[in-house]
Amino acid sequence: MVSLKKSIAVFTVMIISFVGLGQIQFEGKVIVDDLIPVVNAKVTNLKSGEFTYTNTLGKYKLTCNLKDKLLIEAKGFSSKKIKVKSKGSRTHLVLLKKAGSDKIAIQNGHILNTKELNEYLESKANSKPKDYSRYGNAIQIIKDHHPNVKADEKGLVIRGGSSLMGNNYAAIEIDGVLVDFDALKSIPTASIKKITILTTSQSALYGSNGGNGVVKVTTFK
Template sequence: MKAIFKLTSIIFLVLCSISCFSQRIDVRGKVVVFDSIPVVNANVIIKSTKETVKTNHLGVFKCECNEKDKLIVLAKGFNKYTIKVKKKNNELIGKLKLAKIPKAAEIAINKGHILKVDSFKELAKKYSDQKDYSKYTSFMDIIRNEFPSLQISSGEIIIRGKSSFYGSSAANIEIDGVMTDYSTLSNLSPSNIAKIEIVKGSDAAIYGVRGGNGVVKVTTKK
């Protein structure tokens, strides 16, 4: 009986080893920042084996790993990024974000991670003006916490100190260059908002009569 048990155990272990081996797959991926700019010479660490491969001048990498493995992407100036490997998807994309540290963009360039320097600098400047509003549940929640000087009343946003000859004190609302109403604004997902500006006084003169009560100017993420 002991001999049979040992033999059964050996067969089981062999089958497990064969099964594990058969689950190894070849994957190809690309690491980018701002959705399009390749991140060069980034470290891609295979979690199961701790093996490291690097991205080439196009941000592309190739490796072999388990079908449900994880790849850890590291590059100076960027946040760590984890890619989940799936058997049916061996074309992987790692979308890095600049780390929230001083001169993160300069660090990334100096470490040789960026070859398209001009495009990268332009986008880094653009995105540095964007604020993360995803922690809020609604636009109204954003206004209450980020702009306490504003009032929300009966579906209108009121900039204090403003009044109108037409009987309404409601500020006008602009989303991505288009004038709209509060209902459209309230339906925006906070995570999709890049920037909110309160335009008032002489700065609102470019809107003519419509700017008399100020303008809430919203820019969404493109």
Template sequence: MYNRFVTQIIVCLLISCSIQAQDRSIQGKVTTFENIPLSGVEVQVKSTKQVVKTDTLGRFSVACNNKDKLSFFAHGFNKQDVKLKENTKFVAVNLHLKPGEKGKALAIGYGHVTDEDKLSAISSLRDDHDDFSNYADMFELIRGKFSGVQVVGDEIIIRGNNTMGGSNAALIVVDGIEREGSILGMLPPHTVKSIDILKDGGSAIYGSRGANGVVLIETKKGDEDK
């Protein structure tokens, strides 16, 4: 009798824990190029296969287990998976636009980005589409792959974003940290994951610092650098 009572208690606790896990709520936001919100992005919960879509501000909310995984899909962008930890409450995801005009056309055509001018002011390149290790240095890579971009010494000049009476150098941001242009001479191309060139409205988030455009560089992490 006692063993049956203990077993019933354990079963009830397991059911209660399972229900609580399913009721866990995760909030999040999906963007591209760090600050442009994406609407209509599909967010899927691995454990339940539930799918929700982001709103016009890129926000979403889903119920999931304590340790779960979310998958993010949007037309014109590379799919991204995020593993959740037990203490995760908010997830910020930055999707990478696929290179070329087709990626932009899909993103705009499916309504993920409503302001066409935002994406027209942006160029993007990823290592998985163009092997960066083929280039001697970052200056050669940027000079050869981005039209309208010049390399003058250790400065990157983006045509159409010139400051009157001051420096015309673009702002360099590596892994979210603003750096001097000289960092490009010390950064091996094979360690770089992606390069995004922002100008006009795309660089507005950086204020006056991004007046001449912004070069966003993301490096590889851990076993990605192989």
């Protein structure tokens, strides 16, 4: 009987050691632009099927084996696979290349600091001009890239705008000059470098002209 008990005890210890062999508590961080945490992103070990979610700092912990592969997913972002390393990992997620992907990420609670995200996207847009030549006119560009702006035959309306002038149409500025709606429709799309939408709260410098917000167009000069 004594001999049997010893055999069982040794066998149990061997099983526990085998389960823990090679496993590590892998720590990582999911971010945008080196500083904006991606919150509640799902992190899945593709080998074991175990998963966890990032916290408000974008951090997570997951028990893994070295060289396991993790899948990181968050709505509005491109998913990404990484390999488990002994020193943890910083993973940069990139927004999907479609209009409104930043809003999808925010609505799903993945980005808490929306101001930092907007500043990052603005700086990124400034550093690399887009090619709008495939569009027929500037109105089509605005509809595609700025869903909060509505267009009719008379002008553009930024959601949330209100005016003392009797209408809800936004002011239009091209290269620093206020113009009418027809001028916006006639501008060659290949010449457009950037389109910026200023809401009512952002257009105080325009006085009464900015009461309904401003659509700013910058061209390649």
